[in-house]
Amino acid sequence: MADDKGKAVSWLPTAKVTVASILLALVVGALLIVVSDRKVVEAAGYFFDYPWDFFVFAGEAIWDSYRALAVGAAGSWNAVTQTLERAAPLICAGLGVSLAFRAGMFNIGAQGQLIVGAICAGYIGFTYDLPIVVHLLVAATAGIAGAAVWGGIAGLLKAQTGAHEVITTIMLNYVAVSLLLYLLTKDAFQREGSNNPRSEAAADTALFPEIFGFHAGVLVAFAVAFAVWWLLERSTLGFEMRAVGANADAARTAGMSVPKVYTLTMLVAGALAGLAAVQQILGHQDSLTANVAGAIGFDAITVALLGRATPLGTVLAGLLFGALASGGIQMQAGVGTPVSLTQVLQALIVLFVAAPALVRAVLRMRDTGGGATVMAKGWGS
Amino acid sequence: MELEIRGLTKRFGSFVANDDISLTIEPGEIHCLLGENGAGKSTLMNMLYGLLDPTSGEILLDGEPVHFTTPGDAINAGIGMVHQHFMLVPVFTVAENVMLGREQTRGLGMLDRGKAAELVRELSARYGLDVDPEAMVEDLPVGVQQRVEIIKALANEAQVLILDEPTAVLTPQEIDELMEIMRSLKEQGTSIVFITHKLREVKAIGDRITVIRRGKVVGTTAPGASEPELAEMMVGRAVKLQVEKPEPTVGEPVLDVRNMTVIDARGHTVVDDISFQARAGEVLGIAGVQGNGQTELIKSLMGLVKPDAGQILIDGKDVSKQGPRETLEQGIGYIPEDRSHDGYVGGFTVRENLVLDLYKHDEFSNGLALRLDAIADNARERIEEFDIRTEDMDSLVSSLSGGNQQKVVLAREFSRPLKLLIASQPTRGVDVGSIEFIHKRIIGERDRGTAVVIVSTELDEIYALSDRIAVMYAGRIVGTVTPDTPREEIGLMMAGASTEQEGSHRG
Amino acid sequence: MKKTARVAALVSIAALTLAGCGDRGETGATGNNTESASSTPSPTQSNPDFKACMVSDSGGFDDKSFNQTSHDGLEQAAQEFGIETAEIESQSDSEYADNINALVQQDCNIITTVGFLLGEATEAAAKKNPDVDFSIVDFAYEKAPENLKGLTFNTAEPSFLAGYLAAGMSESGVVGTFGGLPIPTVTIFMTGFAQGVDQYNTDNDADVQVIGWNPKTEEGSFTEDFEDKTKGQTIAENMIQQGADVIFPVAGPAGLGGLQAAQDNDAFGVWVDTDGCVSAAEYCDVLLTSVVKGMDVAVKDSIQASLEDTFSNEVYVGTLENEGVGIAPYHELEQEIPQELKDKVEELKQQIIDGEITVG
Known part of the structure; x- marks a missing residue:
């Protein structure tokens, strides 16, 4: 009975909160830059003798760091391609998490799905000798299929036994990591004449072609984002996914097969994580190593949260994180600000987004309901 | 203690939930607060109980202004509340x-259970509550649980007791018992604020009746006012309380349930060897107190629960092994008892909810993609036809009033040709105006030759709609009677007392 | 997570500094607020035009292991030679090439990469940028480009000494070792250790057994994880139950669990990579010694060579002879180890340096 107008499309307040969160995170980040800069800290030591030094140095440190961050993220075409290549797997894996959110599931398993996808795609990529294009298609399909199965297991377990997907996906993450470590001790995965836990690099024929300085996987990521949007908003399956996510009982009563939706959703979510893995391993000549997935599968959760589990939001959040990652490297290389700062920024942004009341209080914004409702929904079982 | 409310106003943003409400609760009176769902009764009570902060206005106890910021303040001031x-x-x-x-506690932090039990016994005896202090709450019937709530309030020395829709969960017998208790409380000086939307009850128990509509006090009357008068005050226009219903033209049986048994997950037999028929062109009302197997009976008819024994025949075909989709496709309309739980997706728009079980039809999809235009056209038509009060078709259903939410469900289920309509609690939590509309549509559907099964715990509704009445108790149908059976008799059957009288009124 | 913790630590350090009363440095006093070469106090040389850079593997520079030790070498070089530095911590295996590339764009004169995982990326970058020197820790190429130097360490030699020492200190006649993963950079320690025990048995007609690694069959105990302390602890507890009273964990931070088990059960431990009495001081009371890889020395040397234009692509092998590897001082157990045994270890060390004993 409150004044909730309850309109489906209310992106403006959400966007405001998000932008405000990013700004706030940058402000906190600036404080961290100041206290982690040796010169500023020294100047603080004699603050009462030469107070001006402190502010000049602090200003310089903040300006230099953020400038390097911005330049590294988008200051040149090279920087843009770096940002895009880093964003692409985040977008794909993030879409997987978002899709599961929309169907009422909290998919913590993107990391495990990515790893299995990387194993499959990588194995085809470095083991077989296939003609160009065909090799890429086969390797990519294998990666996507492997990850889809990995995600599908969690979906099937939920559908058939009611096992909570948070538990099963976390456990499947462990299994995937162990599987990867195990395989990397096997001859079939190690390089010839080496005992190191590292595979051959994927063959040239299996790589994404490069266009405009970035690999074509980036374009695939954008295409897939559009496809996921279509799936959710325009297709009957997406209608079922959203209905199950918003109210599984009503969906069941309306004749939808909830177990089928759970299984299919996790299959597709896994496939999306698999696509991220494919970009990771077939984007450049990379080999399969213990850390091939980095933290993409976990960052994907943050990306999905920040993107409010919508395809467009996920793309934007993925681009932002990609920019922070590639800018962060230049920032560390050029100015020496630790790359950890970008991780702190990422964490802060999401923290602020998750606590919209805090952001509004700090920035004195009016409560227009741009809350984290999508997220809260995702939490339900 | 005299409780006075003076010019109390509560706004949520631009929405005025309570607008300048003033009323006085005299010591030892039963003051009924009558209003439709969403009229602002609960907002008012939540302000009295310290759960909401008034925008303006004041609350006075014995002439002294008081300010409650938490329920604790209200309790200390002598206000008790029994929530729905x-x-x-x-x-x-x-x-x-x-x-x-x-x-x-006794020394050493030991809880003094004995003292609490003693208190329960004493209060129970004084007000005739009949509650065993040692009983486990989960083992008690709903009516007794409610009395436990009353004891809790009394243990806190409440002098004003607020009862928020207390009769919604009770059987007719339990309602009578509650009224006895209310009278006993009143005699011993406790004032009671009794919130309800049931006209019969306010007339039976109230000393004074204050009617609230759209956040405003419409007026205060004595219980002598007639039901149509009260209804008109509540709704703002004249309301027909009785559905106009021509004689039914009964046809062949559409639904034939034979010896059906459902055993729940805990191993209890919740539906016990039930057989009945629903025939084309008639309304079969299933009366009974909540929790006597109606929910499971209906869910198994819809394929949501698989029966453990017996058959469900629709047009002679056994559907007991089918899932809900097949059942719906057969021409069964379903209005579930808990609409927000099973009937609609609150986070979906009106437009989407109107095709929630139709989206796969050729009209609305090509198998893969939705036909958005057709879905929008459908929404426009249904909103018009069923007078769904919504800003537009893209409003979320969760933002509509209970009556309009139910109309969405109804509109969806009526938008395809039906053989059988199963409606469970079709008007629960629905305003009087919408009840009138929904009842009319259900009878209209009957007259079109559809077999209708209505499950309701409200006897008024059963009487208003049914051509035959089956009474359920403890998972069984204890009897099937005609609507001219006296109320008391059905009440007794609902309590499981009588099965031998069924013969005289068999329909 | 630990990186976030480090930022938090910086905040608290800054707070402490603010509370204190510092002095304005000389560069500041001249009123010159533009960037100075280095804020470290008075380097012995000044080469502000030279820039040495480093890329970690995904373990990060705070891994208390080889990344950190290598980074120490960079810092020592900066201090000693008065050079500029730049560094990047890698977050995942897929970004090594990008990270090296980013440093090339920062006009680094030498780029040191840490860990075999960067082998390929480093080689590719070296070929693409012939004007930049590259060195890589823990990796060697069969045929390296002119500007790429592998920095490797024959850790079998000091492990041999540690094995001899362990066998000499064992009362039960059983010593245990375990690794993180069965990979060469790990098992080389274990093999040297086992050989040292063999040497002790031959010299003293003893029968000290090694459990956890068999150099002949190449089978042994591994945590399959370099991070999880509890796994190391479990394995070590098992070995102690089988009678082992010296534990030699070669599993990075996971090995700390082995030392914990030793401490809990009155057994001895031997640490690897760095001097355990410094990097894991809480276990110093049970540490016989540590097998130390002088990665800092090797890194500093390669930077110096690049600075002085004596850089070559010849693989650096740290040995006992060039002090690129060694065993740490005995610290708290100095008194408990018999002088005789210490002398014997010294003698063996000399024999290895002289080539009388071959290890590995």
Whole structure:
């Protein structure tokens, strides 16, 4: 009975909160830059003798760091391609998490799905000798299929036994990591004449072609984002996914097969994580190593949260994180600000987004309901 | 204690939930607060109980202004509240629940259960509540649980007791018992604010009746006012309380349930060897107190629960092994008892909810993609036809009033040709105006030759709609009677007392 | 997570500094607020035009292991030679090439990469940028480009000494070792250790057994994880139950669990990579010694060579002879180890340096 107008499309307040969160995170980040800069800290030591030094140095440190961050993220075409290549797997894996959110599931398993996808795609990529294009298609399909199965297991377990997907996906993450470590001790995965836990690099024929300085996987990521949007908003399956996510009982009563939706959703979510893995391993000549997935599968959760589990939001959040990652490297290389700062920024942004009341209080914004409702929904079982 | 409310106003943003409300609760009176769902009764009570902060206005106790910021303040001032949803810990005993929040300890921090039990016994005896302090709350019937809530309030020395829709969960017998208790409380000086939307009850128990509509006090009357008068005050226009219903033209049986049994997950037999028929062109009402197997019966008819024995025949074909999709496709319309739980997706728009079980039809999809235009056209038509009060078709259903939400469900289920309509609690939590509309549509559907099964715990509704009445008790149909059977008799059947009288009124 | 913790630590350090009363440095006093070469106090040389850079593997520079030790070498070089530095911590295996590339764009004169995982990326970058020197820790190429130097360490030699020492200190006649993963950089320690025990048995007609690694069959105990302390602890507890009273964990931070088990059960431990009495001081009371890889020395040397234009692509092998590897001082157990045994270890060390004993 409150004044909730309850309109489906209310992106403006959400966007405001998000932008405000990013700004706030940058402000906190600036404080961290100041206290982690040796010169500023020294100047603080004699603050009462030469107070001006402190502010000049602090200003310089903040300006230099953020400038390097911005330049590294988008200051040149090279920087843009770096940002895009880093964003692409985040977008794909993030879409997987978002899709599961929309169907009422909290998919913590993107990391495990990515790893299995990387194993499959990588194995085809470095083991077989296939003609160009065909090799890429086969390797990519294998990666996507492997990850889809990995995600599908969690979906099937939920559908058939009611096992909570948070538990099963976390456990499947462990299994995937162990599987990867195990395989990397096997001859079939190690390089010839080496005992190191590292595979051959994927063959040239299996790589994404490069266009405009970035690999074509980036374009695939954008295409897939559009496809996921279509799936959710325009297709009957997406209608079922959203209905199950918003109210599984009503969906069941309306004749939808909830177990089928759970299984299919996790299959597709896994496939999306698999696509991220494919970009990771077939984007450049990379080999399969213990850390091939980095933290993409976990960052994907943050990306999905920040993107409010919508395809467009996920793309934007993925681009932002990609920019922070590639800018962060230049920032560390050029100015020496630790790359950890970008991780702190990422964490802060999401923290602020998750606590919209805090952001509004700090920035004195009016409560227009741009809350984290999508997220809260995702939490339900 | 005299409780006075002076010019109390509560705004949520631009929405005025309570607008300049003033009323006085005299010591030892039963003051009924009558209004439709969403009229602002609960907002008012929540302000009295310290759960909401008034935008303006004041509350006075014996002429002294008071300000409550928490329920604790209200309790200390002598105000007690029994919520519609009980605030009891099911695995605690009655005494422990009463003790909760005001734990009495002996030395060394030992809880003094004995003292609490003593208090429960004493209050129970004084007001004729008949509650065993040692009983586990989860084992008690709903009516007794409610009395535990009352004891809790009394243990806190409440002088004004607020009862929020207390009769919604009770059987007719339990309602009578509650009214006895209310009278006994009143005689001993406790004032009672009785919130309800049921006209019969206010007339039976109220000393004074204040009617609230759209956040404003419409007027205060004596219980002598007639039901149509009260209804008109409540709704703002003249309301037909009786559905106009021509004689039914009964046809062949559409639904034939034979010896059906459902055993729930805990191994209890919740539907016990039930057989009945629903025939084309008639309304079969299933009366009974909530929790006597109606929910499971209906869910198994819809394929949501698989029966453990017996057959469900629709047009002679056994559907007991089918899932809900097949059942719906056969021309069964379904209005579930808990619409927000099963009937619609609150986070979906009106437009989407109107095709929630139709989206796969050729009209609305090509198998893969939705036909958005057709879905929008459908929404426009249904909103118009069923007079769904919504800003537009893209409003979320969760933002509509209960009556309009139910109309969405109804509109969807009526938008395809039906053989059988199963409606469970079709007007629960729905305003009087919408009840009238929904009842009319259901009878209209009957007259079109559809077999209709209505499940309701409200006897008024059963009487208003049914051509035959089956009464359920403990998972069985204890009898099937005609609507001219006296109320008391059906009440007794609902309590499981009588099966031998069924012969005289068999329909 | 630990990186976030480090930022938090910086905040608290800054707070402490603010509370204190510092002095304005000389560069500041001249009123010159533009960037100075280095804020470290008075380097012995000044080469502000030279820039040495480093890329970690995904373990990060705070891994208390080889990344950190290598980074120490960079810092020592900066201090000693008065050079500029730049560094990047890698977050995942897929970004090594990008990270090296980013440093090339920062006009680094030498780029040191840490860990075999960067082998390929480093080689590719070296070929693409012939004007930049590259060195890589823990990796060697069969045929390296002119500007790429592998920095490797024959850790079998000091492990041999540690094995001899362990066998000499064992009362039960059983010593245990375990690794993180069965990979060469790990098992080389274990093999040297086992050989040292063999040497002790031959010299003293003893029968000290090694459990956890068999150099002949190449089978042994591994945590399959370099991070999880509890796994190391479990394995070590098992070995102690089988009678082992010296534990030699070669599993990075996971090995700390082995030392914990030793400490809990009155057994001895031997640490690897760095001097355990410094990097894991809480276990110093049970540490016989540590097998130390002088990665800092090797890194500093390669930077110096690049600075002085004596850089070559010849693989650096740290040995006992060039002090690129060694065993740490005995610290708290100095008194408990018999002088005789210490002398014997010294003698063996000399024999290895002289080539009388071959290890590995």
